[in-house]
Amino acid sequence: MLRVLILNGPNLDVLGTREPQFYGDRSFEDYLVELRAAYPHVAFTYVQSNAEGVLVERLRAASADHDAVVLNAAGYSHTSVALRDSIMVVQLPVVEVHISNIHDREDFRHRTLTGAVCEGVVTGFGLDGYRLAVDHLLRRVRA
Numbered sequence: 001m002l003r004v005l006i007l008n009g010p011n012l013d014v015l016g017t018r019e020p021q022f023y024g025d026r027s028f029e030d031y032l033v034e035l036r037a038a039y040p041h042v043a044f045t046y047v048q049s050n051a052e053g054v055l056v057e058r059l060r061a062a063s064a065d066h067d068a069v070v071l072n073a074a075g076y077s078h079t080s081v082a083l084r085d086s087i088m089v090v091q092l093p094v095v096e097v098h099i100s101n102i103h104d105r106e107d108f109r110h111r112t113l114t115g116a117v118c119e120g121v122v123t124g125f126g127l128d129g130y131r132l133a134v135d136h137l138l139r140r141v142r143a
Contacts, residue, residue, distance in 0.1 A: 009074035095133035
C-alpha cells in the first residue's frame with residue numbers, strides 16, 4: 001500500500017470560505033473524503049499547518065513512515081528556503097500542488113522556491129490537482 005503524506009500550508013485550513021474565486025467553495029477535509037474513496041489502496045496522512053517550522057519538521061519526518069509527499073506549501077512556496085532545503089533532504093518523491101493557477105495571479109506568485117526541487121508542480125486545476133499528483137506518484141513509486 002502506497003503511503004502518501006499530504007502536507008498543506010498556511011490558510012489552507014479555511015478552504016471553502018477563503019477567496020472562492022481562486023480556491024473554490026469546498027473544504028479540504030470534504031475533498032479528502034473523496035480522494036480516499038477514489039484511492040482505497042493508498043494510505044493518506046493529512047497535515048495542515050500555518051507554521052513554517054511545523055511543515056519543515058513533518059516533511060523531514062516523512063521518510064520514516066511515507067513513500068511520497070504531496071505538498072501545497074501555499075505562500076511558503078514563494079518564500080521558504082527552509083522548506084526547499086527540507087524537500088532536498090527528505091529523499092522522497094514530492095509533488096507540489098497549487099489550487100489556483102499561480103501564473104495567472106500576482107507576479108510574486110509566478111516563481112516558487114520549492115517547486116524547483118520537487119518532481120513536478122501541478123497548478124491551476126483546483127482541488128483536482130491533488131488527484132493528479134497522486135496519479136503521478138502511484139506510477140512513479142511502483143515503477
